[in-house]
Amino acid sequence: MHGRLLHVLSRCEVGDCWTFIGALSNGYGRITVDTVGRYVHRWVWEQLVGPIEAGLVIDHLCRNRACCNPDHLRVTDDRVNIRAGQAGHWQTLKTACPKGHAYTPQNTRFHSKTGARVCHTCRMDAQRRRREQSS
Numbered sequence: 001m002h003g004r005l006l007h008v009l010s011r012c013e014v015g016d017c018w019t020f021i022g023a024l025s026n027g028y029g030r031i032t033v034d035t036v037g038r039y040v041h042r043w044v045w046e047q048l049v050g051p052i053e054a055g056l057v058i059d060h061l062c063r064n065r066a067c068c069n070p071d072h073l074r075v076t077d078d079r080v081n082i083r084a085g086q087a088g089h090w091q092t093l094k095t096a097c098p099k100g101h102a103y104t105p106q107n108t109r110f111h112s113k114t115g116a117r118v119c120h121t122c123r124m125d126a127q128r129r130r131r132e133q134s135s
Contacts, residue, residue, distance in 0.1 A: 004033070005044070005047050005048075008020075008031055008040060008043070008044065008068075009044070009068075012068065016062075016069075016072075017062055017064045017066075017067040017069055017072060018044075018067055018068045018069040018072075019064060019066045019067055020040045020041075020066045020067075020068055021066075022040075024065075024066060025039075026065070027065035027066060028040070028041065028065045028066065029041065029065075029066050029068060031043060039058075040066075040068045041058050041060065041065075041067065041068045041073060042058055043068075044068040044070065045058055045068075045070055045073055045075075048070050049070050052075055053075070055077070056075050056076065056077055057075070057076060057077065057078050057081050058073050058074070058075060058076075059073065059074050059075075059076045059080065059081040060072060060073060061073065061074060079115030080115075082115060082116075083115055094117075097117075097119035097121075097122055099119070099121075099122055101119045101121045101122060103117060103119070106120070107119060107120045107121055108120065109123065
């Protein structure tokens with residue numbers, strides 16, 4: 001396995017980030033290990049740091065998806081990863097839901113699994129419509 005790790009790392013531009021320059025999928029490095037496609041950052045983490053617990057993801061602290069430097073990675077849950085990433089940042093810039101209700105502390109809830117913001121007014125409207133349809 002050590003030889004395989006050296007081979008993978010030899011395909012990286014080494015600087016502060018270890019940027020994988022092989023095959024990419026949506027910006028993430030991809031390799032094949034024992035006929036199974038793997039993300040490079042996850043595989044390198046497992047080789048140098050240890051296993052990744054089921055249900056957890058790797059967050060790129062450097063925001064460089066092709067980076068596989070373990071010092072730039074952390075194991076976290078998807079909710080934290082989304083909030084920390086660009087998607088999470090973009091979402092925080094929104095001041096209102098798609099129907100125009102303001103995201104205020106009183107009108108904002110967070111989805112228990114994803115951490116996404118939920119408009120309380122829209123949620124209550126949807127529940128009311130479901131109750132009306134079922135009666």
